[in-house]
Amino acid sequence: MTIQLNDQVAIVTGAGGGLGRCHALALAARGAKIVVNDLGAEPAEAVAEEIRAAGGEALSHACSVSDYAAVETMVSKVMDQWGRVDILVNNAGILKDKTFAKMELDDFTKVLDVHLIGSVNCTRAVWEIMRNQQYGRIVMTTSSSGLFGNFGQSNYGAAKLAVVGLMQTLALEGQKYNIRVNSLAPTAATQMTEGVLPQEVLDKLKPETVSPGVVFLCSEDAPTRTILAAGAGSFETAHITLTKGVYIGDDEDAADQIAARFAEISDRTGDQVPGMGGAQGQQEITNLMEAQKKG
Incomplete structure (x- = not known):
């Protein structure tokens, strides 16, 4: 099976570098028209130009995903240009790592605003479009830090598990409109991981090895409500499970x-x-x- 995304329109947030850039290039290579979103105008346009130089179609738009009005403006620009949005990859993110005891509440809120509220804003801005066209593929970016915990990342972990909860419900609400919503848990060497992992490990964790997972989750035959983990060319699925449990009752003991x-x-x-x-x-x-x- 060859995945083709010809004439589909994809918005990739945080695509001025790292994972987002690789996702944008990978989707463009399959024929998608790409909206390169990033906080910085120059990085976003550089990636858009890279796509155009390779024969693809792309436009850039600089804004913070935490600003809903700016996100709405971006989506309006896309609709004016191409008339539809088929794919949304919520990739934009920031890190502000500290132990919970030393973390300022402002650093907690800022991380939630970008990862969680940013994903909400972008998804909300395209949701009715996808419902009306009876088609949509949305990818949230979660993390092992959210799924399993990671020292010094209480803010990041909380935000990254929150987007999984968002995925779970949106997948149910979008099902009859052929909107499939999934999450990607990437392990990759990016600007956000510099200084966190040894260089010899970072060399194996190329962002390019993660992006095939995004291509699959954005395809016509994508699953829904899946948490796909990816890193160094390896792919796994993560699951939230419920044990059979035991009846105890409500006695005093x-x-x-x-x-x-x-x-x-x-x-x-x-x-x-x-x-x-x-x-x-x-x-x-x-x-x-x-x-x-x-x-």
């Missing part, structure tokens, strides 16, 4: 019973990836009914 049976509660044998949030309640009612039958 319930907390003590939880403590005594916690290993059983946590047993992942037969765990599930819920289709939606209601699965938790369904599992709990099932456990209750099974306990009553044994009663």
